[in-house]
Amino acid sequence: MKIVDVCALYSPQGGGIRTYVEQKLAIGPRLGHEIVIIAPGDRDEVIEHGPGARIVTLRAPHFPLDRKYWYFEDEQALHAALDAEAPDFVEVTSPWRSATMVAEWRGAAPRSLVMHADPLSAYPYRWLGDIFSRPTIDWQFSLFWSHLRRLGQSVDLVVCANRDLTRRLAEGGIANSATIPMGVEAGRFAPERRDARLRAQLLAECSLPESATLLIGVGRLAPEKRWPVVIDAVTIASREQPIGLVMLGEGREKRAMLKRIAGNPHIRLFAPKRSRDEFARILASCDALVHGCEAETFCMAAAEARACGLRVIVPDAGGAADHAASGGWTYAAGDPVAAAACIREAIERPWRPAARVRTMDEHFAELFARYEALARPFRRVA
Incomplete structure (x- = not known):
């Protein structure tokens, strides 16, 4: 099956x-x-990623708030690219303008909306x-809900990575809508990656002895990631x-986060x-992951931390x-005092690592099986 992913959020x-x-x-x-x-992207280009895998970029403007990203502007160019690919199945992975463009494409292939973003949790909530x-808040943003309902009617499946x-x-x-959780890269993240010497080095960077607890936080330095909650909770x-x-992490909030850390x-x-190997080794060498964002659609960092035994x-x-x-452990979202209490409890309680964590191979096997089932009637008609 040929699957085309219209991915406005890729960079x-x-x-x-x-x-x-x-x-x-x-x-x-x-x-x-x-x-x-x-x-x-910056130019029209085809980037091969081995047999049966490639990225096709269409020339587009930069996203003004983060110039590492672009946004689809030319609907005709996108429709022409879809026509040229003649997919068996089409994914669209942003609930914004690109999803509307895919909905308006006249091709016969079934399609899905994959919710890689949760705008309501990230912003108005x-x-x-x-x-x-x-x-x-939902009533105040009823226009967005109407937009989502129209998108839901224009696709055959809306894929979410979490139950909420x-x-x-x-x-x-x-x-x-259906929940199809993601997973971790098979064989990459494991407790065996733990390095006592690296852990000691990281604690020394934090001006602490090996007997201290080492936490890790991972993610973009952006307001929706709630880094101030994490920083304040650890400080408390x-x-x-x-x-x-x-x-x-890196991002436009770097200066604000350094100020928040305040020496x-x-x-x-x-x-x-x-x-990825170096990251896995660092992750496995820590004691726990602390995360602040309640707008994650899956939270890959938490999955990878669990796979490392954290x-x-x-x-x-x-x-x-x-x-x-x-x-x-969970704490009341947005509350650094509750997060601090949760950190203390997690450190003090006995810990048994997760037996196993779902892999990306399992995620894609389930996802593509759903796509094949949806595409089968279209194939018979063709």
């Missing part, structure tokens, strides 16, 4: 979605499928949640016991590690919360 300098796309390009052909990613209830988002979409009138928790925090010697901010300390909403269900 070679991106984070979780870039990793997801790279995994799809590697795993899809192994499962017998041809994978084509259509993404906006975060901005207004201390003032209004979620039903009130699936439930909310179904309650909002998007009946064809470390008043009672020695705790260090290693942060791996705290026990919290260090480092650039992300581009080497405790996860996450908000009680969004995709991150699913990872605590099989061994972890």
